[in-house]
Amino acid sequence: MATTTSNFSNYLIRVYTRGKFAPFERSLTKFLDSLEDASNEPAVGTGRRFGIWVSDAHNAAAAAEGSVFPDLNTPTVLQAEITPITVASAFGLTEQALYRGVQEGTLNESILNQHVTMTMRNLLSAVNRLTVAGHGTGRMARVATTTVASTTFTTDLPEAAFQLRRGMTIDFFDLDTGGTKQGATETILNVNYFTRVVTIGNARSLTAGWGVYKALTSSVSSYGVATNGLRGIADDGTLQTTIYGLSRSTNPSLNANVFTASASSPQSFSESLVRKAVHAIEVEADVVGTEIWCNLGIVSEYLKVTIPDRRFNVSGAGVPDYNMGYKQDSIKFQYGGQAIPFKVDKDYPAREFVVVSKPFFRRHVTKKASWVGDGTDASGSGSPILLQAPSTTTYSFSKIAAMSWDGNISHRQPRLNTRVTNVADSELAGDS
Numbered sequence: 001m002a003t004t005t006s007n008f009s010n011y012l013i014r015v016y017t018r019g020k021f022a023p024f025e026r027s028l029t030k031f032l033d034s035l036e037d038a039s040n041e042p043a044v045g046t047g048r049r050f051g052i053w054v055s056d057a058h059n060a061a062a063a064a065e066g067s068v069f070p071d072l073n074t075p076t077v078l079q080a081e082i083t084p085i086t087v088a089s090a091f092g093l094t095e096q097a098l099y100r101g102v103q104e105g106t107l108n109e110s111i112l113n114q115h116v117t118m119t120m121r122n123l124l125s126a127v128n129r130l131t132v133a134g135h136g137t138g139r140m141a142r143v144a145t146t147t148v149a150s151t152t153f154t155t156d157l158p159e160a161a162f163q164l165r166r167g168m169t170i171d172f173f174d175l176d177t178g179g180t181k182q183g184a185t186e187t188i189l190n191v192n193y194f195t196r197v198v199t200i201g202n203a204r205s206l207t208a209g210w211g212v213y214k215a216l217t218s219s220v221s222s223y224g225v226a227t228n229g230l231r232g233i234a235d236d237g238t239l240q241t242t243i244y245g246l247s248r249s250t251n252p253s254l255n256a257n258v259f260t261a262s263a264s265s266p267q268s269f270s271e272s273l274v275r276k277a278v279h280a281i282e283v284e285a286d287v288v289g290t291e292i293w294c295n296l297g298i299v300s301e302y303l304k305v306t307i308p309d310r311r312f313n314v315s316g317a318g319v320p321d322y323n324m325g326y327k328q329d330s331i332k333f334q335y336g337g338q339a340i341p342f343k344v345d346k347d348y349p350a351r352e353f354v355v356v357s358k359p360f361f362r363r364h365v366t367k368k369a370s371w372v373g374d375g376t377d378a379s380g381s382g383s384p385i386l387l388q389a390p391s392t393t394t395y396s397f398s399k400i401a402a403m404s405w406d407g408n409i410s411h412r413q414p415r416l417n418t419r420v421t422n423v424a425d426s427e428l429a430g431d432s
Contacts (some may be wrong), residue, residue, distance in 0.1 A: 021108060026165075029124045031132035031230065031293065031345045035363050035409060043364040043408060047083040049172070050362075051414060052244075057169065078251055080244030080397050083409050084366045087130065087225045088216075089123035090402035091115040092389060111151060116384050119403060123369055124423040127227075127405050129163050130295070133347045134229025135239035137176050138222045140164060141212040145403065149203045151189075155196045155212070157263070157429050158349035158421065162197060164191050166213040169215040172204075173223050176211050177241075181223070181400030185215045194428070204358065227408045230293060234258070234354045234419040243408065257281065264285055264350060266424040266431050269301035274333050277355045277418040278340065287416050291343045294353035299331060299342060349429035356414040365407035372402045378403070 005012065054076040059068055060432025093101075093115060106113055129140070140163035144156035155161040164170070168188045173179040183204060190199040204272060213223045232240035236255040237248040248254050253423055256279035261267035274292070281289045312320035332339040340355070367378070373385025380403070388396035409418065424431040 007156060011175045019108065020400065026346050027121045027125050028346075029128035030343065031347075032128040034343065034358075035361060037353075038358075038361040038363050038409075040363040040365055042366045043082045043084045044366055047081050048364055049079055049081045050294040050412070051233030052078040052080055052254070054174035054251070062374070070407045074151050076253075078146070078246060080246060080410070082228075082244060082364050082410050084364060084406045084408050085130075085172040086125050086367075086404055086406045087123060087227075088402055088404045089119045089126065090400060091119045092398055092400040095397040095399065099229050114227050114369075119384075119401070120369070125154075125165075126371075128231055128285060128345070128346050130227045131409050132230050132345045133159070133163055133349060134226050135224050135235060136228055136243070137211075137224055137240075138213050139176055139211040140170075140214060141198075143172070143208055143210045143212070146208045147204065147206045149205055151201070151203050152197050152199050153204075153206050155198060157196075158351040159192055160196045160350050160428065161198055162349065163347050164332055166191055167318075169218070170200075170416070171213050171215045171223060172206060172210045173213055173221075174207070174210055176244065177224065177422045179211070179223075181221060182206075182210060183223075185218045191429070194430075228410060230354060230356070231349070231419070232363060233354075233414050234356065234417040237318055240347075254414050254415075256414045257284075259418065259420045261422040263422050266422045266429075269298065269305065269423050271305060273420060273423070274353075275335070277353075278333070280334050281355060283412070284415050288338055289340055289355035289416075289418065290358040291356050292340055292353055293345060293348060293356060294335060294342060295348045295350055295428060296344055296347060297350050297425035298353045298423065299328070299344060301423065301425060302331060302342065339353040351422050351425045351431075352419065353422050353423065354417060354419040357411075357413070358411040359409075360416060362411065363407060363411050363413065365405070367404065369405040370403060374387075374405055 001007070057073040059070040059073055059077045077109065097111055106202055130138070139161050142156040144154040153227040166188055169185050170188060171185055173180040174182055185427025186202060186204065187201040189201055193311040213221055213375050216222050228243065232243065232408060236258040238258065246254060257277070259277065260287055267273065274359055278289050287294055312322060314320055328344065333342070367380060370382060371384045373381055373387060376385065384401045386399040386401050388395045389400045392394065426432065
């Protein structure tokens, strides 16, 4: 018998390409990074309190000759409170993995370096998700339709599946607040961001309307543990009924401007719709919005309005390049003498955009993202600290490391923001 690659396979070597892995998921923290410009007011002790001036006394009116002074009314001020929230990330490696997964022993750099980078990336991604798309409950998605013993489910609009990632452990809760966990913790195997279909590890019967939340462990959920988020701040009580410890129904002055349409009949994106959103802020306090935050779908709707008829100039005998596309940094809404830029964060829901007054955002970071470990100070360590993992009665041949971020965000006057919802979004929501 002639020697072949099959019957003599043990003689052949395996050759591996060592190098950087190709990008595999979204991990940019664009909104979180943008808040670095905001003033930081650490929320230490029981938290940080600040005032929100709601209304003047308006002790002024036209008076007839010889009339009396106006009645002395009192201005209204609310006292808000911010408490920090801890977001944590961790990894673990056995001793054997540490000393075998180096140099020529891995497909990429050392196994330790890969885990350190991954842990930092996951932590910052979690903080960004909570601060840009959150509304104080930790909900990342909702089940759109009831399933029966299925390993897939479809997420509902507008959140869709943009906050979900492959490999995430998730929990299902029946209500966004005051609910109970439904079934066991699941692991996401796949996410299709355009069909909104999520694949999980076990067949489950899920009910439409259930929320999807990040699991901390198989028995502990992050449900209800979350920072304030941009959507919750730019809300009228529909998503977040209480903000800064104050009820929005009792204090309607804490409501942002929210313009919406029927979910079954979304409103068309238009210049007048954006103008209305900007006007709503200016009517409140002579303030002009400074940024417009949205996902890529709204940017596509913007482009439909601005370039319905593309033309190319021809000079002499030359042939134009016929370039298509756009410069993302050049997409702006011109308002008077001010250009309001569109800012894209791909964790943000479809069918929405929010006009914000950026100068009034505040960060309340008590601990920047840093590593946790023995011998570090209150601010943590800039380098990973490998701790020996415990076993039942002693230690194990495994190392664990964790890093955390502790903080929150706020806005000094929520009503100086406008959120527009149920806007037709053909790219991300499939609207016609």
